[in-house]
Amino acid sequence: MVTDQVFDVVIVGAGSAGCVLANRLSADPSVRVLLLEAGGSDFNFWIRMPIGYGKTFYHPELNWRYQTEPDAGLGGRPAYWPRGRVIGGSSSINAMVYVRGQHADFDAWAALGNPGWSAADVLPVYKRMEDNVQGGDAWRGTGGPLTITSMDGSVHPLANDYLKAAAAAGIPVNKDYNGETQEGASIYQVTTRKGLRCSSADAYLHPVRRRANLEVRTKAHVTRLLIESKRVTGLEYVRDGVKTTVRASREVVLSAGAVNSPQIMMLSGIGDAEKLSALGITPVLHAPMVGRNLQDHLGFDYIYEATRPTLNDVLRPWWGRLGVGLQYVLTRKGPLSLSVNQAGGFVRSRPDRPRPNIQLYFSPLSYTRAIPGKRALMRTDFFSGFMLGISNCHPKSRGTIELGSADPFAPPLIRPNYLSDESDLEELVEGARILRKIAEPMAGQIKREIVPGPAIESDSEMAADIRARSGSVFHACGTCGMGPDPSLSVVDPRLKVHGIEGLRVVDASIFPLIPSGNINAPSIMVGERGSDFILEDWRRSQADRR
Template structure:
């Protein structure tokens, strides 16, 4: 049986960082186990190509949540990266750290070292921001962050102007001193290619002699001796293999796979494990609980002027932008679908923003089977303004339904299950119409397509956002961090309560969700977690 100092399960946003940081000194050997395959795929590297990976089982776990009463009984599609780089290889690339108050709340909940001032050095060390360095931005780091302010579609400027007329300030940097306002999103690309965690961290680490990366390796169980994690069991090419860890086993599978693997290994709610015939190694009721996610919805309008629909839908348009991308690495294919956006308060009485905006210079009302229709938008000129809630109070859970590791776990979201979440979303969708009614945005609107002008009453608006809302792919907190093992899974140093030599380092440890996209904070968690591992190395 092979032995490594550290075994990292998962090569995603956090796992790639953990592997790079633990191996940098050359002192330790690191094995990375990834269930998926290579990230060297055209539609992975091309930024807008994630429309092609949205349902692709070659790179995507393609999870399905349970039918949700809060979403009018819909079963939501949950794409998660099954590939080197994890979900950073298939996401929308928007770089948002989260609000300083989010991390200060983590610290104040009993997690020393996790306040914003504690984490800012990690965020800055990670970044190579095209906008330049300052007290809050970093340069020279592994993750290149592209400043798109001079590259966005002209209609984005109409969105920004309308947002200001609706009462929001123009924000030049959502990762600056304040998140509130409208602006252009920074994204994780470099030279027109996706800057995933694999490209930034794992690929450089793979050049080191002390790093081994195994793809197609489905981890099935953590191996324990008593309460001590000593290794991993995994399937690769139909063969069951085992490997030992001299120092620690580190789970970086994300908010779905990390609690799933703990439960499969006998760490989780005792009653559930007993029902499935899994011997209990350590009863931990919180494993898989406290699931939090951002729910989003789009409002769509038909435009009087051309949008990206007229560029991306016809074959000749695809040919032109494809040639532009291949020759110059520029144009629509080099960007995210969300060019502009922002943060606002659904109720002005709130202390800080609780809603996020997304502006898309195309529309996808008419879906295409098997593909997120980013690259095949509607036949008419259209655009969408979307939003998502930032800190919902609804809570769900992720629990295994079988002792078979190949069976997807049960994902119960419980979206809009609190009156607070429903009320704030109702206020928020009304604000979308207020924004769209402002000139110069209103000047180019022919008609509202979704939900349509007939949907005006509060009950109808609520019914509409229940029917049409869905995840914006930010699940967190299923292995929650905290000092109390009765309410959390890992301690503030990310060690699993009640066990030794086992940590979880990924977005599942977030005590609560953050204000905005979660990828930057996931990468930061990998950096911070690796620092803690190295500090504790004996």
């Protein structure tokens, strides 16, 4: 074992939140920061090119490629969970859609006893982190490190047909779903900059990588925290087969995500004492909520054959791929510079719902999903096709992350428990009917509904189809949930772990309730908010010592 030097703070995970922390905490040149990442460099063409995330979806060097346990809600099927194992984390391999969440999401966090997390509290944080190319206003920010680009004006013509159809179906068009209200159909905003992906690493880490007080170590797999007298003093990691110990004089921050942050805590003896003991792990703190409260959005698509060319006709033949490839290389424009999720929106599955509870997706292509480990995300269909999709915004089903063994290199047991709350299935059936309602005004653009097909019509048939075909939309969170009560949460409102000194969790695992929509933006916001709390607490501690 190698005993390494002491840092002021050690950050585990160079993902969406971890890159923010590395930037903000190292801004003070007197603070020595170590950032550890289990994966490697993000200098990769498929990461940089926006549509290239299809190639990273099963990439063994860039992705943890998790599989859940067989899930009863999905008819006994496991679900595939891609998670970034690379600088930038999942922000380097995601679909880049930028969604802050509904104002009511954050007011609900505050109402659970988390001061500082209301919509009014997080709005200036969002604005501070954004550089929206459309300009700033009361809701949008400019001048921040993260570039936000609207695909409006660049999308496939069918995306505008989708907006018209949504309006005809009674869904108003919303020009900025990250503004005053989220409700309505929209062209999506994405985290790209001049035709390239703008990950959290691009926004926050790479611009400060040369700071003398910031060290970044890749291929560093953290195996356990070092705990003395209920205080975290450092950690161990393995790199190239060598175990190394590092010390943190101020604190260790876990930013390893909703799967790995609770996993590291449990491997270190922080979790359900009985379950840890059964695996031969000595309990340090009985914290049964570690790994619990797992939440995720569940989604599915309806596939249509179109009467006009779609991106299938461009991306399927070699000459089409060559053409858009040249366009992208020469101009950084065209379909390769965009997400395939070009439009969507947020709607109420029933008029009496208090707020939007369904997210919509429109993709001007259709594809057959790959077999995990065999090939990339998609193989575009031979016909001209497009997809309408949905996911639930506020699932009530809750799952768990648990250890299957004490081996830090073994994947944890992921049990999402999808659709275990019947209300989730009910609203997804309602959402499926909305897809058909949107498709009706698009009759001129549709030859036929291919999947699931018009024979699937009754509520019971739709429910069976949802159980058979739905899957994660990769928004796992909540497994180190935030709250004031240690019996119901893992971290306090300042993201300190209950019952242990010198340890915080700053990533999507702290969400007490899942936000409405894609969670990369809230994850980066949590990185900003956590940085604020850490710096404030350090300054307060220094003032007290004086």
